[in-house]
Amino acid sequence: MRLIRKRFYPEEEVDISSDEVVYMNNEILVTKWLPIKKREDIKWGASCVYLKKGIKISKVFDYNDRLLYTYCDIIDTHIDNDKIVTEDLLIDVIVFPDGSYKIADIDELICLRKENKISEEIVLMALERLNLLLTDLYNGFELDKVEKYLKKGVN
Numbered sequence: 001m002r003l004i005r006k007r008f009y010p011e012e013e014v015d016i017s018s019d020e021v022v023y024m025n026n027e028i029l030v031t032k033w034l035p036i037k038k039r040e041d042i043k044w045g046a047s048c049v050y051l052k053k054g055i056k057i058s059k060v061f062d063y064n065d066r067l068l069y070t071y072c073d074i075i076d077t078h079i080d081n082d083k084i085v086t087e088d089l090l091i092d093v094i095v096f097p098d099g100s101y102k103i104a105d106i107d108e109l110i111c112l113r114k115e116n117k118i119s120e121e122i123v124l125m126a127l128e129r130l131n132l133l134l135t136d137l138y139n140g141f142e143l144d145k146v147e148k149y150l151k152k153g154v155n
Contacts (some may be wrong), residue, residue, distance in 0.1 A: 004083055053132060053143075054077065076122075
């Protein structure tokens with residue numbers, strides 16, 4: 001199974017099939033990964049892609065295996081016979097270990113829509129999924145089960 005990450009900005013498609021698939025069913029895909037480009041701040045990460053909800057939650061760790069932050073991508077997922085494509089819908093929510101968070105890249109979504117590089121349908125999809133994620137955050141962040149699924153994949 002090939003794993004592809006697709007982005008609108010910058011426009012690119014990257015094969016991330018080197019990520020380790022830890023667990024997968026019809027609802028989720030859990031992977032462990034190393035950064036695509038070596039970084040001084042990030043050693044590794046683990047992600048849980050909610051295939052039907054359009055959200056990817058990633059735990060990002062430093063070189064001492066301490067959690068730096070939880071990065072939540074708003075995505076759209078397409079599954080073919082031989083590949084899974086996660087398309088980044090630009091808006092991100094970054095949750096810090098103390099529970100604080102910030103929303104990022106709404107400006108990119110607006111800019112690309114104004115330039116007609118993405119459709120209104122994509123903007124609405126991104127905003128609906130952001131609402132789902134924020135509602136989940138307000139209610140205790142139940143989607144954040146990366147560690148649980150990592151353990152499940154090991155068993």
